[in-house]
Amino acid sequence: MEDLRDEPLLPAPRGPVSSAVQAHLRGTGPLPSEQDVDAAPVYGDDLQLALYLCYELHYRGFAGVAPGLEWDPELLRTRAALERRFLGALRADARRHDTVDDALAGILVEPVDGTGVSHFLRDKGELWHLREYAALRSLYHLKEADPHAWVLPRLRGRAKAAMAAVEFDEYGGGRADRVHARLFADLMTDLGLDTTYGRYLDAARAELLVVVNLMSLFGLHRSLRGALVGHFATVEITSSPGSRRLAEAMRRTGAGPAAEHFYDEHVEADAVHEQVVRHEVIGGLLEDEPYLAQDIAFGVDATVFTEDLLGDALLADWRAGRSGLREPLDQVAQDSTHTS
Amino acid sequence: MPNSPSDAPRRVTVQRKGPLLLEGPVEVELEDGSVVSSDRFRVALCTCRRSRRYPWCDTSHRDRA
Ligand code: FES
Ligand SMILES: [Fe+2]
Ligand SMILES: [Fe+2]
Numbered sequence: 001m002e003d004l005r006d007e008p009l010l011p012a013p014r015g016p017v018s019s020a021v022q023a024h025l026r027g028t029g030p031l032p033s034e035q036d037v038d039a040a041p042v043y044g045d046d047l048q049l050a051l052y053l054c055y056e057l058h059y060r061g062f063a064g065v066a067p068g069l070e071w072d073p074e075l076l077r078t079r080a081a082l083e084r085r086f087l088g089a090l091r092a093d094a095r096r097h098d099t100v101d102d103a104l105a106g107i108l109v110e111p112v113d114g115t116g117v118s119h120f121l122r123d124k125g126e127l128w129h130l131r132e133y134a135a136l137r138s139l140y141h142l143k144e145a146d147p148h149a150w151v152l153p154r155l156r157g158r159a160k161a162a163m164a165a166v167e168f169d170e171y172g173g174g175r176a177d178r179v180h181a182r183l184f185a186d187l188m189t190d191l192g193l194d195t196t197y198g199r200y201l202d203a204a205r206a207e208l209l210v211v212v213n214l215m216s217l218f219g220l221h222r223s224l225r226g227a228l229v230g231h232f233a234t235v236e237i238t239s240s241p242g243s244r245r246l247a248e249a250m251r252r253t254g255a256g257p258a259a260e261h262f263y264d265e266h267v268e269a270d271a272v273h274e275q276v277v278r279h280e281v282i283g284g285l286l287e288d289e290p291y292l293a294q295d296i297a298f299g300v301d302a303t304v305f306t307e308d309l310l311g312d313a314l315l316a317d318w319r320a321g322r323s324g325l326r327e328p329l330d331q332v333a334q335d336s337t338h339t340s
Numbered sequence: 341m342p343n344s345p346s347d348a349p350r351r352v353t354v355q356r357k358g359p360l361l362l363e364g365p366v367e368v369e370l371e372d373g374s375v376v377s378s379d380r381f382r383v384a385l386c387t388c389r390r391s392r393r394y395p396w397c398d399t400s401h402r403d404r405a
Contacts, residue, residue, distance in 0.1 A: 240399040271397045
């Protein structure tokens with residue numbers, strides 16, 4: 001019988017920790033030692049890929065990995081050790097605001113001459129930059145809104161209703177061809193990229209894994225529901241102006257109609273989502289659980305911190321004329337072992 | 341009596357700064373007589389007139405620093 005499973009392939013390991021986690025997933029080796037976990041740089045490739053492997057079992061899994069390993073107690077113990085390091089570093093490194101309003105104030109102001117990735121792409125972005133950017137972001141956008149759906153059972157009343165409404169919009173309002181993950185796949189097609197889920201994991205740098213791991217961390221823990229909401233608010237608040245710049249970049253480079261549409265849609269959608277998330281989701285959650293205010297602020301601060309980490313690394317490479325990926329894209333596209 | 345949402349008045353949210361929030365879907369008739377529509381569950385109508393996607397808010401109302 002033909003095998004209809006289409007789980008992503010396991011990525012190549014990036015050090016002792018991710019190598020051991022991968023071996024455990026294949027059933028061929030022991031989990032990483034405590035010493036290896038403690039020695040790995042916290043925002044580095046090895047630790048972040050190991051965490052990504054653990055998390056991905058909760059989304060689509062991997063080919064050849066037993067689905068039951070999602071709840072394997074030994075693996076969960078390792079995941080917890082990785083998360084302790086990740087969360088500890090974020091709490092130490094992210095700028096911390098005491099109140100939600102203070103945390104949000106910084107991102108509710110538009111810089112007159114911003115210097116972020118979307119500014120770079122709008123002003124100087126060439127097609128190859130846009131392709132690299134889309135390949136990187138595909139690790140999130142092909143599962144757009146999924147990490148945030150986990151928070152729904154942990155909210156109530158106004159916050160829950162509003163969060164579900166925004167998620168419904170992210171999922172295309174009941175229409176498969178309007179699901180935002182699908183709109184992103186269409187953008188990737190315009191850019192000549194492979195839309196297979198997980199296709200660019202090997203190409204994705206550590207800082208991108210950090211950005212996606214943050215959402216999974218917040219989404220999978222009820223104890224971090226406040227942080228998840230703060231994270232989501234940050235994404236929605238910063239998306240609209242950023243999407244406008246990216247839509248301009250797509251138009252200027254002639255990337256294609258679907259590529260423009262993904263960002264055009266987000267200019268308008270996220271101007272609404274921002275309002276709903278701030279007033280209803282955050283407002284409702286604070287009414288129900290006022291003691292979560294600091295967690296919400298932390299979610300905002302940690303998201304800003306991790307996005308800056310990614311943006312700085314990417315711009316450093318691009319400004320030096322280098323690829324921002326671990327493997328150049330054309331080589332990736334020709335590598336048939338991944339798409340078979 | 342059962343709840344009948346159709347009898348309920350439609351709520352519009354106003355704020356000192358930022359868009360007018362309406363329950364979607366809505367049609368907006370513009371000054372030149374043309375009509376644009378949005379079928380989103382909630383619609384943000386620009387009140388600052390700075391939006392480049394007028395009548396929809398595109399966050400251009402934000403302070404710049
Ligand atoms: S009110 Fe938001 S752009 Fe005008
Ligand atoms: Fe979206
Ligand atoms: Fe959104």
